[in-house]
Amino acid sequence: MGNAVLLDLTHKKPSDLIDDEDLEGAEERAGLTAREGEIVIIHTGWAGPSHNHPGLSVNGAEYLEFKRVAMVGIDTSNLDHSDSEDLPAHQILLGKEILVVENLCNLERLKQERFRMIALPLNVRAEVSLVRAIAMVDDSG
16 A cells, blocks of 8 residues: 556557666656555556567566666566566566566546555465555545
């Protein structure tokens, strides 16, 4: 559970890499910056099964590692580029204990870039788990 930022990268085309400049640009367009300990949610618009979805590049993962975020979520089936075999973005982030959540859905329904997020994993002893991801938004305005 933590504070989250939504980065809109829906302009990315099939098989594009999401690099540090893309992430910085998305932050600028939203008028925010991801802070240490926050959760970064990458909205590509490619939710669901796809074999040519955009994916996080090595320098994109290093950018998020440098920012010391707590978790990175994405709406694609894999954080890494669809052609990646060695999963470098996973290795960089998980190597620094930055959690990864994939296959997020309904990101287009979020109407604010900052919100609270809860990711509830199954109560099992495992390296990976399904989660129930919940965005808690301020709907008072």
